[in-house]
Structures are given as structure tokens and as C-alpha cells.
Amino acid sequence: MDGSIDWLCLPRFDSPSLFGALLDDAAGHFSIRPRAPFSVDRRYAPHTNVVETTFRTAAGRAVVRDLMPVAERGGEAVPEHELLREVEGLEGSVEFEIEYRPRPNYARDPTRLDDGEVLGVRCALPGGLVTLRADVDLYVGATSAAGRLRIRGGERRYLSLTFDRDAPAVLVGLGEAARSRVEHTVGWWRAWSDRCTYDGPHRDAVVRSALALKLLTYAPSGAIIAAPTTSLPEVVGGVRNWDYRYCWLRDASFTLRALFGVGYAEEGMAFLSWLLHATRLTHPELQVVYDVFGGTRIDEQELPHLAGYADSRPVRIGNGASGQFQLDVYGEVVDAAGRYAALGGRFDGDQKRQLVGIGEVVCARWREPDDGIWEPRGGRRHHTHSKVLAWVALNGLLGLDAAGCIRVPVERFRREADAIRDVVDRQAWNPTAGSFTQVLDDPAAEPDASLLTLPLYGYLPATDPRMRATVRRIRRQLATGPLVHRYRHGVDDGLVGREGAFGICSFWLVEAMALAGEDEPATRLFEETLACANDLGLWAEEIDPTSGAALGNFPQALTHIGLINAALTLRDASRASGGQSRRDR
């Protein structure tokens, strides 16, 4: 909010941070803020990923535009990565204070700045060179650079931070050249946003979510990461601090549904291609989480030298969930492959073998307990959601076989799928509680928001009385207003502290209600939930139901995916019921 960039990892999302003030004031930042007392307002330039932070002081008004320029085809050489900051005076005069304090490798490595004069302020990292060029005078010290800038109405100044692994590095132009990059980037994002085919209510929120997903995409591979941050706490001051800068397979099916649903088939295809390519390394088993190139070694470690966001320790990098067994990911991957095939996608020989291999693993392992979708650290259990997703995997493979896309051992897969359904129907339904439960044969009959997805995967129609009863019980026991918790506070998840409501669960609830024909309450719930986004329309993983504060890593792909899917379901349900009404008349 105050013109400071407090988190930046280069060159990949999961690379060590250059600016880490988000997690510790001493871990580096790049700030441009007025010297005089100011009020501030920020927004995205409409339908773009260009942030505009407008400062107002007693003497004037100025805007700082932050963007990562999109390279123009056929132009001059461009750096591998660039963060461009444009300062524009709007009226009067505003004096800014600029401070550049890079702290490489999560502030573990020493900083050595070199004043290259016309070549910019250089900071050599072990794997590349970070260069700051500016048309502002900067005093360059050994570990930081600083300067002052007085900007008047109509004036523009630029600060460009670039990263290059290869030498010679590219030294970007400032002035008119930088303005041209801003204009090109704004135009590129607007053209990209215009491709969104969603035509229902709340289009701006849907487009913003699509734009956020695009920013979470690692372009060289097509992977979509869960969030670009690590260790933003799920409980402020607590220990639920995780690194989300990786790709979770559990998000695969919902991700494709969202991308295909709003017209971004190319991005969806790229994501599925990454998915099938990445998982070859562990074939036929699937790991829960992979890095952006499908790497599987994501060892978790703590960074004790960092204070953590609002003193929330430990700060972790890497993610221990990579070693968990989550049965549901098999269903997610097969469901995603089914969506791809439904759009006319075809599988090569390796991919066909991979998919059949997934079915074999499910047949062999579905009777085992697993860690479950929420990755609790309290041990493996027989999670209902996981069993249902095992059924989704086998049922989806049978569907692909019937469509002629692959060949599977039909009899065996059908027999196992029927066996799973039998177990879920008998052991996951608690007649006393009148609800499906979090785990099989659970005398406590704990509800779980993941059960809201059963109709979304086609396991049961949302109008099934058991599903309606389960939805009612989840609303009763897990919802606070429009916000829904994953499970009841007090359920042993192996961690201390009380977490917030889980963003996507509210959107799942909206979908379950809409599919059950409860359009109006679902729409109301959707609109109440939308009001919980931050001022930029972005979502964290969780929301504090009391204060409305965002909790956990930010922005969170899964929540944005949930928003898009809920909007699509509501639109379709509304049209179906509208059509029905017209026919009735």
C-alpha cells in the first residue's frame, strides 16, 4: 500500500528472495514513497496487471505504476526479467524518497552493490546480475542505494530493475523507451482480458481472477503455482506458515475447468501439458506437489534468521507435503485429462500409458489411508474425499476408454470403482448425523468442506437428499456468514492454532447450492463472499471471519479458481432455471 516492493524472487517463483521485507524488515525492499505525510489509493489499471498506487500529499498528487513489461516481438534485445516502476506527477509537486535495499538469498548472502554509472547499479548474484537503472540521481552505497525525486504534474521518471543470467546483460532504456514498454504492456493485458468469454454477472471479478492466474503461471513450462509467497501465516503469530511457490496436482481439475470455462484454452492446454510431462518423473505414482519444471525434490527447511510476517515463525521454504500420499490427486489428474479430451485433445502413447498407470495405482492403493486434501500433519486416515476421488479416477478412465481415447482393463477398473462406491456409501454416510463425514466410519461424524465437491465431480447429483443434508450440515457447523472453514476447530490436524475460513470452500458451497437449484441463496452467498476480496480484487488462501483480514499465502490460485468456477456454475444454473421458467410459462 505504501509504494514498497517487499517480496521478489528471481528468476523463478521458488528462487531465493531478493526483497523479503514481507517476512522480515531487514530482508530487503525497494520503496518509492512521498517524504511528506500522504494518503494512498491503489488499483489495477482496468483489465491489466499494472498496479497504480496514487499518493496524495498537501503539495500534490502522483502515481507510481508497477509492472513487469511484456516483451515486444521483433524488437531489440530484452532482459530475462524486468520490474519497471513509472512515477508520474498528476498535479502540484510531490517529493519522493527512493530506497533500494536488495538482500539476496533470503538475506543470507552479503549484499555488494557496484555503481556502474551509465551501466546502472549492479548487484551480482551467484546465478545472475540484477541491474537497477533510473533517470533519477541515486546515491549508491555498499549495500543500498537511495535518492530523492521531486515530480511535478505531467512529468514522468522511470526506475527499472532487471535480471539476466547470461552475460552480456541487457540494459533497458528509460524515458520514452520505458513509456513505450508501459503502453505496450497495458495494451497486451487488455487484449488478453478481452479474450475472456465469460458473459455472466460480476465479470470484473472473474476477469481479475483470470488475470491473477495468468500471473501465477510460469511461462516457460505452463505450470501454475499455488501462490507466489512463502510463510504468510494462516494464524497470525502462529506456526501454520508454508511455502506455496509450487504446483499442487490437487488443483488440476478445477484449474482446467476455470481456464476452459472462461475461454483460456491455450493456457489450459499448456497447464495440462506441463501436468502430464511433469508427472512422468514419478510415473506411475503421483507426488502431491512439483516445482515449475516438474522437479520432485522440494525439501522443507526453516529460515530461523527471519522474524516472519508479524512475528509468525518459523519461516519455511520448500514443502514437506511433497512427501505425503494423497489419493485424491489421481482423481484430479484424470478429471483434468477428461476435460482436455472433451475439448478435442489427444494423448500420445506415453500419456496413454501414464493414465492407465494411474488407474493401476488407484486399484492397488485406494484401500490405504492417506494424508487427504488438506495435508494435515496428524497422520494418515481414510478420508471420504480421497476415496471419492479414487472413484473419480477410475470412472474417468472408463469414460476415456468409452470415448476411444485410451484402452484400460475395463472389467477390473469397473469392479474396483464399484467397490469404492460401495465403501463410500456404507462407511462415509452417517445416518445418525444425516451427513457424509470427513473420514470413513467416524463415530464423531466430523463434517468437512471438501465433501461439497462431490457433485462437482459427478459422484452424486447435488439434488440427492444425502448431498442436500450434507450441505446443510456443513453450513450449520462450518460456516460463519458467507465464509466456510475446512473442518471444525478442534479436529486434530497435527498443528496448534485456529485457522481462518478457507476461501475456496465458500465458492464450493455456492456451487453445491446452485447445482441443487437454490439459485437465489447461492447468488446472495456469492455476492457476500465477493465482498471479502481485498481492495485489488485479490484473494488469499484464508480469511479471518472476524476481521475479514486475508490469511495465508497471497494471492492464492485455488481461491481465484474457485471464484471463476462458482461464477460459471451460477451463470449456467441461472440460465437453466430462467429457461425452465420460460418453458413453464
Added chain:
Amino acid sequence: MNRRDTALWGFVATIVLTGLLSSSQALRLTRMNIPYMLGTMVSADRDRAKVVGFAMHLLNGWLFAALYAAAFESWRRATWWLGAGIGLIHAVFVLVAGLPLLPGIHPRMASITSGPTPTRNLEPPGFMALNYGARTPLSVVVAHLAYGAILGAFYRPRR
């Protein structure tokens, strides 16, 4: 001149030199990427520049192999240490004369005095290519010692 040996061992020595410089980059001893630097003379596209630059680098390797061969022929002998000696001189020349002069001939390279322009925006190497990393000279010397040693060890002068 033994053209067959010049072509064969020039090729091998160039591949080894390129491999050593690439390894130096991977080991973070230097950021210098010679194929990229050469390729940007003809293309601003990063990927295309690396491919074109690799071909240019290979041709350079053969050209220099002919010079090494000429030296071996004039001495009527070739040994690994003679080759390494020429490689050392070659490396020093590249570091103190060749690379610092590059901004004068590279159409996209900025000058250290006047700075980057819209069309000349690549970082110049500076003295001994130190702008590309403090251990760049070490990498260049080791790679050229290997290049010369291979040529000296395997080249057979015509008597």
C-alpha cells in the same frame, strides 16, 4: 598444414572449450555466454542468438585452430604444452584486447563511456571481462589452456 587434423581436433578443442565455459557459467564462476554474445551480433532474439552464436563460435574455433596449426608447422612440432602455451597467449589477448574492443564492433553492445542506447543495449565486458564476473578471466584462461593443449597433443605437423 594438416587440414584433416586441423578440422578434426579444432572441432574437438572448440567443443571442449565451449563445454568448459558453459560449465563455468553453470558453476557460477562467470556469467559470460560466448554463443549468446556472438549471436546477438545478428539477432536480438535470445534463443535464436544462442543457436546462431554457437555456429559462429564453432567457425571461430576452426579459424583459430588454423592459426595454431600454422604455429606448429613453423616449429615443426606440436606438443600439449606448446599448445597450452599458445592457448595462454590467446586467452590473455582475448581478455585484455579482444573483449574490451568488442563494443566497437558489436552492433548491439553499449559503450562503457556513453552508456546504453535504444539499439545498443548490451552490457560491455569491461577490462578482462570483469563485468561478467570476477572469475571470468580464470574461466577464459582454463578453457583456452585446454583448447591449446588438445590441439598440441593431437595435431601432427607435416614434416
